Structures are given as structure tokens and as C-alpha cells.
Amino acid sequence: MKRSCILLLACTAIVTGCGHPSEGAPMEDPSEIQEELFEEIVAWLNSDGEVEQYTRFVTRAEREAQAATRLAQQQAAREGKAGFQVPSLIIDCNNTNSLWLFSGENHTGTKLCLYRNPAHGIAAIDLSRIVFLRFSGVTLYWNGMVRSLYAGADGGNLAHCDLARAICYSGNAPYVGFTPWEAVWSIASNTSLNTAWLSIY
Numbered sequence: 001m002k003r004s005c006i007l008l009l010a011c012t013a014i015v016t017g018c019g020h021p022s023e024g025a026p027m028e029d030p031s032e033i034q035e036e037l038f039e040e041i042v043a044w045l046n047s048d049g050e051v052e053q054y055t056r057f058v059t060r061a062e063r064e065a066q067a068a069t070r071l072a073q074q075q076a077a078r079e080g081k082a083g084f085q086v087p088s089l090i091i092d093c094n095n096t097n098s099l100w101l102f103s104g105e106n107h108t109g110t111k112l113c114l115y116r117n118p119a120h121g122i123a124a125i126d127l128s129r130i131v132f133l134r135f136s137g138v139t140l141y142w143n144g145m146v147r148s149l150y151a152g153a154d155g156g157n158l159a160h161c162d163l164a165r166a167i168c169y170s171g172n173a174p175y176v177g178f179t180p181w182e183a184v185w186s187i188a189s190n191t192s193l194n195t196a197w198l199s200i201y
Helices: 060-078
Strands: 037-045 051-059 099-104 108-114 122-126 131-135 138-141 148-150 155-159 175-178 195-199
Touching: 037 060, 037 122, 051 060, 099 195
Parallel strands: 037 108
Antiparallel strands: 037 051, 099 108, 099 148, 122 195, 131 138, 155 175, 155 195
16 A cells, blocks of 8 residues: 655646747746655654654655665675664664565555664564554554565564564464565565564674
8 A cells, every 4th residue: 555645736838839838827836846755654662662653754865865875784784894883862764773664565655664772682563553544533553564674784573473472473373584684575465464573683
């Protein structure tokens, strides 16, 4: 499901045979044309273990810049140039250790960035507590919404767990593992895939 906020100010001009707008036709002001915006949700566990989240909208250029930065970080890590780095305390999608989850295949749609507190070696976040969309009195959550992912410096997995009982299920339960910097381009829809694990490797 791709959710983008498209704000376009359209202006139609009648063109004469000479290739110029007809007299009196309004001219389009480029400064008033707004870019396509993409939704990003950032979520993390606070000191009380509760999920917090905020939403922002970015341009296509900003999203591409984030991807380019992550690719450069990945390349530096593979070449041994990055060394050990403590993740930033700034909670956003640019954080080195944040896990990017997407509502569309091939890293499209709404992006959810999951952040691990650098003071903790591991993080387990319940996706069924992170709001994906609210409309007409209905609330949808991120469990079952993930269609692709891009890991940062942390490895981990998506799994079916009961965090209240500290149990994760195996066997036929859905599971998607990933290593640091791994990109997974397609994930099957499954509402049981409700927990994201991040850990230091």
C-alpha cells in the first residue's frame, strides 16, 4: 500500500500557433508547485518500555539522499573503514542502526524506521502497537503491513512473538531474518509477523 501525499497546483494554458500562452491565460508559478511527499514513521521504546512514534513527510530527494547515505555506510562497513560506532541519540531514519521497514515491495510505500537505544544491546518492538493508519474511526497497525526492509548496522529478525510472555514461536510461524546492511526486497503479507528484533552484531 503506497501512501504518498501529492499536492499539485495545476494550471492549463491555451497555446496559440506561435507556441505562446494566449492573452489573459494565467501563468503557472513554479514556486507554488509542491513536490510529492512520502510518509515516514519513526518508532522506538522509551525508558518505560512503551512504544513512542512520530510521523514526518519527506521529498523524493530527501528519501533518495537517505538511501545514498545508507549505501555509503554499508560500503564503508564492508571495507572495514567504519569501525565501531555508537549509534546517535538522535531518533530518526538517518540513524546508522535504524531498521527500515516498508509497506510496499522494493522499498516503496510508507517507511517505518525502528530505533534501538544504544544503551541497550537488544530491542524487541511489537509492530501491533505501532500505528500505520487511522481513518473513519479505524486504526491499522504495522503487523502484517511489512512488504520489504533495509537493515542498518544492526542485524535481527521479524518474527511471531508474545512479548508479554517472552515467547517467540517457531515451526510454521513466519520468520524473516536479516544481517547488518541487508536489503530484503519482498516479504509476504502475514499479520502474525508482529515483532521486530534488533541486536548488536
